[in-house]
Amino acid sequence: MQGEVLARLAAVNVGLPAFADAIASQGAPVVDVEWRPPARGDRDTVRALELLWGVHGSAVASANEEVVRRIEASQPRAVKVAPARDMLPILSSGRVLLHSGTTIAWERVCDPQQRALAAACVFEGWASSPAEARSLLETGDVALAPGNEHGHVGPMTGVCSPSMPVWVVLDETSGARAYSTFNEGPGRTLWFGVGDEESIERLRFFRDELGPLMARLLDREGPIDIFSLTAQGLQMGDELHMRSQATGNLLVRNLAPGFAALGGERSARFLTGNHHFFLTLTMAAAKCASLAGAGVRGSSVVNLITRNGTDMALQVAGLPGRWFSAPAAPVQDALLREGYTETDAALDIGDSAVIECIGLGGMAVAAAPAVAAFFGGGAADAIARTELMGQITVGRSHRFTIPALDFAGTPIGIDARLAAELDITPQITTGVLHASTGAGQIGAGVAHQPVEPFRAAVLALAEDLDE
């Protein structure tokens, strides 16, 4: 793995002669490359990079290798389904709602997320209308907390309230645990920021029917080995962020005998009609793997990325718990529904970018030409997107492989150094919400993350290692 890192370094040496010498003295080939200013010539970043590739280079490389090893060794399994209040202490008493992204004040919360939070208050019976809910949220009578700080990950608006059933996902190897709500599917839903009566009714169905049944199904059929299914899904055209249809069908295949035994036709129809149902399982598993990788000093691997439609933030495994943030980006390369334009689009949102941190989603587009086609590209474009991500990652996954690349692994372990230096940031395959009307999803595209937090992480990491 170190060799691979060194090989990549060749591409950046032109701007860092001191570092190139250091590499050459270690026997690695140094090749001439098309010149581009590292880190766009940002002086502080370049200085930090010199330290992180130079004097601290082998320490960082070892740390990164260990982080990727831990991520790859994780085996997150959905072991249980239970009401969020029973599993997440922060939701066990009082009026608290979890949301995607980092800590944010109500007035900065983007419109779709505000709508989802208000709807959750109505669902919980704290308010009788969205308007009443909004005043509770404004005054702080209902408190907000970022799910990621409590082991919860939610897609898009990512709201979790005490009565919602959650997947309980456990990685026995590391002991990491994570939680996520059921995916609500397409249409009028909270995750898409609609939040009307229909979307609240779906939550009641989750609470009263689907949740309890899924709990019994898991008890009966055993835990769901999530990464075993996602690895198979990659062989079936899913990249596991924008598309997880085939993987969802694998889950249905596993659960069908249980449905035959326990009944639950309405739940079965919902589950089989929701192409995104698997998404939150992938997310919770990725969060487990991310936690498993956190806390290896010196690691520049980005093990967490999250967005809330206002801010985007990331963490590196070497500095666990410390956020590096920037304003959320617009979703680019987006295909919008007829009648909508870029000005209707909310900014990038959701905890789902943790998927890219463990080698799926935007890292694995080569596995899903249908996703690339969505952005107007062909099979070659799909492969190019994955190869581009390979330029900023530490290695290749052993368990997540891509048929079109002769079963090469997906790029895994986003290296903040490479992202900062090459000015190439992770691409997140994601949906687009309406920015203001509660119209829900209006499209999908690729969110290219802002580079500033990667630079900030590099600076902080260099500082930490110099202490």
Added chain:
Amino acid sequence: MQGEVLARLAAVNVGLPAFADAIASQGAPVVDVEWRPPARGDRDTVRALELLWGVHGSAVASANEEVVRRIEASQPRAVKVAPARDMLPILSSGRVLLHSGTTIAWERVCDPQQRALAAACVFEGWASSPAEARSLLETGDVALAPGNEHGHVGPMTGVCSPSMPVWVVLDETSGARAYSTFNEGPGRTLWFGVGDEESIERLRFFRDELGPLMARLLDREGPIDIFSLTAQGLQMGDELHMRSQATGNLLVRNLAPGFAALGGERSARFLTGNHHFFLTLTMAAAKCASLAGAGVRGSSVVNLITRNGTDMALQVAGLPGRWFSAPAAPVQDALLREGYTETDAALDIGDSAVIECIGLGGMAVAAAPAVAAFFGGGAADAIARTELMGQITVGRSHRFTIPALDFAGTPIGIDARLAAELDITPQITTGVLHASTGAGQIGAGVAHQPVEPFRAAVLALAEDLDE
């Protein structure tokens, strides 16, 4: 489509100067190509080809276009499940068994097919042991008939007896109907030529449980639009002959709500545990499409191929009902289970080659790198295999598309002229049975069909058009 045919012709003109002139006079480009003797220089075949590309060329082209149009227009749906005796007149009285391939005398039946036929006699209660069954079969007290002549297609040994439930597949567009048994899955089964008590017990389960339940499921959930599912499965890594896992999961997704409503845990467990369950649906649908294409005078499209481990035979759409046959081929490029060698392998067997006649299976390997990997090849090999088949087909499917080829259609409409002339025959992705011990499946590979029947079809077609 005619333009496409003409373009292909350029590759064969070197050996057929008179024909090259004819094409050139029609304004088509004639390019120099690497020389290879057409039809390996077989004089009669070359003469017939001259007629079929020359004076009859446009008639054949129009006929082929019409056949492919009909195949592509077919929409076979599984509308019903019922005991074979209720659907197939030949099985309604007396002691008759259907088998794969063409008409054959008992003593020429290959070992695995003999075992399956004997087991079917025991299953029907006509004999109390396989030994007793064999004497009934030897004496003709149990009669044999080729399924293909009665609208039935069966994989591998392809045995169908009166009490077995069958899929009833109907193409409303053409009115064509076809039947196939349920796939028995891996292990000790009749289709693999085992035929022991365990394999007979599975047939009882089909007759008593799975069959009646599947009939109720279809009534409840509506017909299965088979080609809609196979088209989706192609996007999910299936080529639909050797691999139909993803497509099978799509079926499970469709049926899961019905299972929740009707129960049937054992059936659900069998269905979800059998990766080949969809195979016989694809086969029956392909047979429907094949029948829809049959009977367009002058067409050189091979709309039916079948093998029984002894003989292989084909039909062309221009001469419906007429078989052109040769000894069955060995399965090549085969991966055999440990402990087995080529000498253990039975010859190519099964009605399943009808799948290749409608643009799936060996035609669609590019969609399934996992299948190519099975033969030791990579993604490029998978694509090359499909492109090779494109050299002997009339056109490209509109509904069956391949993500890795930027959603180009699969090659469809095997042209007997091109196969005979280029000496390239259809590749069938298929299993390998043990030749003599009843060990069942010992591997899988590609069966390259013998060229003689393609030549014979070309001769017969030229004769027919000259009448």
